[in-house]
Amino acid sequence: MDTYEKAHKERKRINFELQDVDGNIVGCTSWNEYAQQFKDFLDIKNPTESVMAVIQHGKINEWHEIDEVFQLRKSLLVQQGQAGGSSSQSILSSTTVFPVRQEFLIDYPKKNVDDIIEIETTMSCVVVATIKIVQENYGWFYPACRKCFKKVLTKTEYLQYAQTIAESVMNLAPTSLVCPKCEEECTSVTIKFKVHVRVQDETGSVTFVMFDKDVMKIVGSSASDIREHQVKSNDTQSFPFEHTQFLEKKLAFKVDITQYNLNHDYRVYTVQKICDDPDILDELVADNVVSRDGDVADEVSQEVWDSKAVQLSEDSQRAGDSISNRLFRR
Structure with a gap:
């Protein structure tokens, strides 16, 4: 938030952008008390979570950039x-x-796939790569708390996970749902996307994890709607996406290298945002054409996956299926 003086009065301004599920983006500015309200709200939010904003009585200006x-x-x-x-x-x-x-x-900073593996400090970077495989064995959704959108657990799972457990949670039935972030029973659950994809550039391949807003941008539907349709049609085991919606999509991925990645040599990286703007993609790759001995075009299809370190357990996947089935059959 910018704070400055004009006509001997303090003024405040905060800039942000809104993006819909189709990827359309509009820049917005809030002023004075609205700016302060927005900043106060963001200060208590997890910076990795989405915020939905409704703008009322906004003044709209359309701006076109001159080609020169x-x-x-x-x-x-x-x-x-x-x-x-x-x-x-x-x-x-x-x-x-x-x-x-x-x-x-x-x-x-712009990085290649091979660069990510060599990074030794936490950071965010941009990678241009093409989606080659959707890793269906990891599932495609997770049941989430409507308050914080974190994955909910059964009480049995939570007791294995939590270091401290509130008495109110201890008194719950074994099949009750618990939010590990809210540390209480979760009575309102929704379904969110979580999709593992194998991506490739000229230097190699790596696994990225894409979450709700980015997957929704590609699929065009919400995870909740897709799962509800599956439950109603009694087809809860199939993977719902057409492969053509993901495969061979060249995107710019903003990814995080976290402390967990470094401490556990965990080479599955979380995507914070994607960009498919062709002009931005062209600029990102313009000065970074990599030429190496050997052809990596078929690298992904020839790889043998070591899934022990990253594969979801069968128990966890069954728990997610059970929770979503209960959610949509109520």
Whole structure:
């Protein structure tokens, strides 16, 4: 939030962007008391969780970028990449840069797949890769608490997971649902996407985990709607997505390398956001064409998966199926 003085009065402003399930993005600005309310709300939210905003009585301005300006910014990005300096960044970080463009081209470093494995510190980065496989053995959804959207557990699972257990939880029936974040019984459950995909670039392949908003952008339906349809049609075991919706999609992935990845040599990385804008993809790969001996085009199909470290247990998958079946058959 920006705070500044105008006409001897303190003014506040906060900028954010709204994105719908189709990926359309609009930049927004809230002022003064609305800016403060929005900031206070964000301060108590987990930064990795989605926020739904409803804008009422907004003033709408449509802005079109002049082609000459776009070409200038594109050339500055190339110069910045070649020089490795920061002189262009101050120009490109102005309000004329689209937020998504800034996030994927400026704010985070571009890495290849092979680079990720060598990273030794927590960070976020951008990877351009193509989805080659949807790993169906990991499932495609998880039952989530409607308050915090964290995965809910049965009481039996929770007792194995929790370090401290409230008396109210201890008194629950064994089949009751518990939210590990709220640390209480979960009485309102929804279904959220969680899909493992194997992606590949010119340097190798790796597994990414995509969550609700990004999967919804590709699939075009909510996880809850798909699961409800499965339960009603008594087809709860099949994998619901058409492979063509994912396969061979070339995307820019903003991914996190977490402390858990480093401590456990866990090479499955969480996707925070995806971008399919062709101009952004072109700029990301323009100066990073990798040429290596050997062809990796068939690498993914030839790999033998070591699923011990990352595969969901059968018990956990059955628990998720049971919870969702109960949810939609009530």
